[in-house]
Amino acid sequence: MTTIAEKKLAPSGSNKLSTSSRIRRTIMGIITYAFLLLMALIVIFPFYWMIISSLKTLEEYKLNVPTFWPRLIQLKNYADAFQAANLGRLFLNTAYVGIVSTILSLIITILTAFAFARLEFKGKNALFGFLLATMMIPGELFTITNYQTVNAFNWMDTYTVLIVPFLVSVFYIYLLRQNFLQIPNELYLAAKVDGTSDFKYLWKVMVPLALPTLISITILKMMGAWNSYVWPRLVTKSEDMRLITNGLRGASMKDATGETHFPMQMAAVTMVSFPLFMVFVFLRKYIMSGVSRSGIKG
Amino acid sequence: MVDSKHQWKAWLYLAPALVLLLVFTVWPIINTVRLAFLEGYSGMKAAGGATFTFGLENFEKVITYKKFTLTLKNTLLLCVLTVPISTFLALLIAVALNSIKPLQKTLQTIFFLPYVTNSIAIGMVFAAMFNVVGSALGTPNENLTSVGIVNNILQIFTGKDHYVSWINSNSPEWANMFVMTVYIVWNALPFKILVLLGGLQAINKQYYDAAKIDSTPRWRVFTRITVPLLSPMLAYVIITGFIGGFKEYTSIVGVFGDKMGPPDAPGRLNTMVGFIYDSLAQNREGLASAAAIILFGIILVVTFINLWVSKKRVHY
Numbered sequence: 001m002t003t004i005a006e007k008k009l010a011p012s013g014s015n016k017l018s019t020s021s022r023i024r025r026t027i028m029g030i031i032t033y034a035f036l037l038l039m040a041l042i043v044i045f046p047f048y049w050m051i052i053s054s055l056k057t058l059e060e061y062k063l064n065v066p067t068f069w070p071r072l073i074q075l076k077n078y079a080d081a082f083q084a085a086n087l088g089r090l091f092l093n094t095a096y097v098g099i100v101s102t103i104l105s106l107i108i109t110i111l112t113a114f115a116f117a118r119l120e121f122k123g124k125n126a127l128f129g130f131l132l133a134t135m136m137i138p139g140e141l142f143t144i145t146n147y148q149t150v151n152a153f154n155w156m157d158t159y160t161v162l163i164v165p166f167l168v169s170v171f172y173i174y175l176l177r178q179n180f181l182q183i184p185n186e187l188y189l190a191a192k193v194d195g196t197s198d199f200k201y202l203w204k205v206m207v208p209l210a211l212p213t214l215i216s217i218t219i220l221k222m223m224g225a226w227n228s229y230v231w232p233r234l235v236t237k238s239e240d241m242r243l244i245t246n247g248l249r250g251a252s253m254k255d256a257t258g259e260t261h262f263p264m265q266m267a268a269v270t271m272v273s274f275p276l277f278m279v280f281v282f283l284r285k286y287i288m289s290g291v292s293r294s295g296i297k298g
Numbered sequence: 299m300v301d302s303k304h305q306w307k308a309w310l311y312l313a314p315a316l317v318l319l320l321v322f323t324v325w326p327i328i329n330t331v332r333l334a335f336l337e338g339y340s341g342m343k344a345a346g347g348a349t350f351t352f353g354l355e356n357f358e359k360v361i362t363y364k365k366f367t368l369t370l371k372n373t374l375l376l377c378v379l380t381v382p383i384s385t386f387l388a389l390l391i392a393v394a395l396n397s398i399k400p401l402q403k404t405l406q407t408i409f410f411l412p413y414v415t416n417s418i419a420i421g422m423v424f425a426a427m428f429n430v431v432g433s434a435l436g437t438p439n440e441n442l443t444s445v446g447i448v449n450n451i452l453q454i455f456t457g458k459d460h461y462v463s464w465i466n467s468n469s470p471e472w473a474n475m476f477v478m479t480v481y482i483v484w485n486a487l488p489f490k491i492l493v494l495l496g497g498l499q500a501i502n503k504q505y506y507d508a509a510k511i512d513s514t515p516r517w518r519v520f521t522r523i524t525v526p527l528l529s530p531m532l533a534y535v536i537i538t539g540f541i542g543g544f545k546e547y548t549s550i551v552g553v554f555g556d557k558m559g560p561p562d563a564p565g566r567l568n569t570m571v572g573f574i575y576d577s578l579a580q581n582r583e584g585l586a587s588a589a590a591i592i593l594f595g596i597i598l599v600v601t602f603i604n605l606w607v608s609k610k611r612v613h614y
Contacts, residue, residue: 028516032397035390036395036401037405039391040408040409042484043409043412043484043487046423046484047411047423049423049426049427049447050423063444064444064445065450066447066450108314108318109315111312111314111315112314114311115308115311115312120305120308121305121308122305134323136598138544138545138571138590138594139545140575141330141587141590141591142327142330143575144333144583144586144590145333147578148341148583149321149322164318165322167318168322226416227416227417227418229548230575245416248419249422249551249555249556259431265426269419269420269423272416272419273415273416273419273420276415276416279414280410284410284414287414288492
């Protein structure tokens with residue numbers, strides 16, 4: 001481990017270290033880099049394979065000796081996959097569900113987090129403790145009854161059923177409440193003296209100050225819609241009401257002989273993965289700050 | 299100080315969340331427990347006017363159900379395989395990343411990449427990588443077209459004629475499990491690396507300086523300084539790893555499709571969550587509820603064991 005500590009201890013350069021320890025350090029360095037680069041290669045390989053496979057013809061894909069770069073770039077796979085998996089319609093569904101549920105969820109989360117962070121009411125701590133405790137329960141336990149509930153409400157096959165049951169997330173409330181608590185109380189009292197209402201203070205002062213957390217929540221919520229699979233499959237009967245991940249796994253992408261057309265399938269996978277890559281490239285730090293506090297995906 | 303005149307305002311802020319929580323969180327907790335104890339409850343039969351008696355039949359049925367014990371075995375096996383492997387690998391990678399200067403940021407970004415993916419989508423990529431193309435595989439009339447990229451790489455070491463049927467018909471169970479382990483570990487690494495690297499960067503450098511002066515061997519520094527000081531983060535990733543492991547479902551759907559197994563052995567890799575959804579799809583809500591409560595119980599027990607062990611092991 002070449003740490004700063006070592007440099008501090010050997011300020012006049014490496015000539016103070018014995019030759020054998022220098023050799024050992026070099027070897028350790030080589031092993032460290034070799035290990036990291038090998039692991040990085042393993043991590044990246046599936047993405048590389050996904051993209052080049054999506055550009056191959058079926059014949060080239062099935063070659064006994066694999067090619068690591070497509071001989072003939074076959075963009076047609078993308079058009080075919082787009083049609084076969086009904087991606088256009090599913091993309092619009094997912095965008096609609098994602099945007100509407102994110103906006104509503106943000107409003108509810110802001111109001112609730114504000115009440116828990118700044119307002120006083122009886123049973124506040126007990127209620128908050130109860131909400132945190134529900135985070136322990138696996139989602140499947142809720143799903144069973146929620147399936148019955150939405151059935152009773154006659155919500156099957158609607159956008160409502162994809163949006164409403166997941167509007168409140170205790171985790172987001174917790175995240176935002178922590179952020180609100182960091183805003184000094186003096187600001188609140190000063191605003192009170194000026195006669196600012198709670199509501200105005202919330203929107204004019206607290207929300208702008210908590211913007212990074214709100215962006216984290218937005219990204220996680222949108223990714224949640226993009227990646228949700230089980231619930232939409234359960235509560236929608238019509239193929240036109242499903243979300244993008246359902247189309248991916250459900251669509252039959254076979255060639256003339258009934259074999260899976262892998263290049264086409266990989267094209268669909270690439271298209272679904274692409275927006276996530278964009279989020280990763282541009283908004284990575286917001287996801288990382290939200291994620292390291294939770295372990296919750298989406 | 300609680301000003302009772304203004305309390306109603308606070309409840310106004312809470313109202314939308316509380317209404318939704320009552321309907322979609324509190325009621326399900328009560329109702330699912332109720333259904334679990336209603337013998338043989340089925341929503342369809344209930345709509346038809348059937349009544350059900352209270353009892354433990356659902357739990358008895360679930361525990362003795364071969365399909366359920368299989369999913370329990372699969373879930374436990376996947377947990378036991380993937381949590382230690384991914385934690386150990388993540389620890390090695392985080393320590394290695396923390397010790398280098400050039401390329402650190404680039405490599406860190408690469409290792410975080412699998413986090414922001416769709417587990418169904420990338421599961422399909424793994425399926426494509428392990429897939430063997432051909433007809434009548436495993437029979438004397440086998441007509442092999444391509445053994446897939448993973449077998450191609452393995453053939454460098456094992457020779458041209460050898461290949462493993464990983465996910466296709468006639469694939470052995472250990473091969474299926476191997477594919478799932480690789481995929482789940484691959485998927486679990488980024489979060490663990492992120493948390494562990496954050497922990498490593500927060501360790502006071504003075505401990506290492508002291509070890510340096512005493513010329514402590516590298517391995518001892520790792521086991522006596524790094525791991526103990528990192529133990530709260532290690533406990534955290536292990537606990538969340540187990541919780542995630544017991545809820546494993548979509549990664550298997552990604553690789554094997556919702557048949558949860560190779561084409562000739564559907565259901566072979568089914569998990570507890572899969573069992574719950576299957577029961578729900580068959581209108582057997584009582585059974586699904588009992589299984590969900592058992593799953594919750596297992597998660598609680600494992601979490602408490604983890605917390606108890608870490609209380610003894612976690613330093614500070």
